[in-house]
Amino acid sequence: MRILLAEDDLALGRALADGLRQLGYAVDWVSDGQQAAAALTDTDYAAAVLDWNLPRSSGPAVIAGLRRRQDVTPVLLLTARDALVDRVAGLDAGADDYVVKPVHLDELAARLRALLRRADGQPGPVLRVGTLELDPAAHRATLAGAPLELTAREFAVLELLTRHPGRAYSRAQLEEALYDWGREVASNAVEVHIHRLRNKLGPEWIRTLRGIGYALAPTEAT
Template identity: 80%
Template sequence: MRILLAEDDQSLGQALADGLRLLGYAVDWITDGAQAAAALNDTEYAAAILDWNLPRSSGPAIIAGMRRQKDATPVLLLTARDGLPDRVAGLDAGADDYVVKPVHLDELAARLRALLRRADGQIEPAIRLGALEVTPAARRVTLDGEALELTAREYALLETLIRHPGRAYSRDQLEEALYGWDQEVASNAVEVHIHHLRHKLGPGWIRTLRGIGYAIRSPEAELA
């Protein structure tokens, strides 16, 4: 899943970007508020993590602009301001949650997962589709109760698809979900990951919609 991180502190930004990438997220790290607003306008992100104090535009100002444009991207606000009025102001601007600095990656990741669950209308921490179950917190996938061994890219692809079963994703959309700006993408990368994922899941799970893209659906649904 592709995340926007806007943090102008070099040490913190690098640590968070590296940590989130190790957890399997594709991260675009930006240090400027105006650039962050432009990126959110041009790119579809699963979620955004915005520092309160950014050059040229603050986190709350960016969020307020997003909400005026009806952009519902989940936003986590990073702030050193732990006073009640500041927390209220950030949430009232349209932030979905906030983390007070110093930031601990485990807490940040847990809050990010919670935001993604709420955005998808999920109640439980595990995502289930027929006999397939994905647990984002543990990055665990089981099929008929048996664990599947997936690469980081295969897992990211599966999580993207299973969050919206039946939705068709084009190759470009999947590339955007799996890769950040600074990562080179081979022309057939998505097709290769789809091929390997199909091999591990078995027939019937991932459908090719000609001229459109790919979608996931439980094979059991075909029999209903």
């Protein structure tokens, strides 16, 4: 899942970006509000984490711009402002949730997972499609109760497909969702991940729709 992080404190931004990457997210990190607004215009993110006091444009201002153009990207606001009036102002600007600094990575990650569940209409923390189950918090996957040994990138591909079963993703869409800026991507990387997932799940679980892309599981596979 690809996340935008906007934080101008270099030490905090680096720590959060590194921590989220270790949890399996692809993270694009910017340090001011105008860069954040441009990134959100150009890229389809699963969610955004925005500091309130960004240079050139505040977090709430960036969020307000998103919502004016009917962009529903889930946004988590980071703020040192813990007064009720400030929390209300941030939510009323269009933020979906907020975290008061100092930021703890575990809480930030849990709130991100909650935002993603709500955005996808998922009722609980475990994703289920037939006999396939994924637990994003634990990075654990099972098929018919048997554990699946997946690499971080394989898990990321399968998580995206499982969040939207039946929806076809092109190679370009999968690359955009899984790799952050500056990451060199082999031309056949997505095909390699799909091939390995089919070997582990069974070939019937991931369909290739010619000229369109890849989708999870026809009905008979579940």
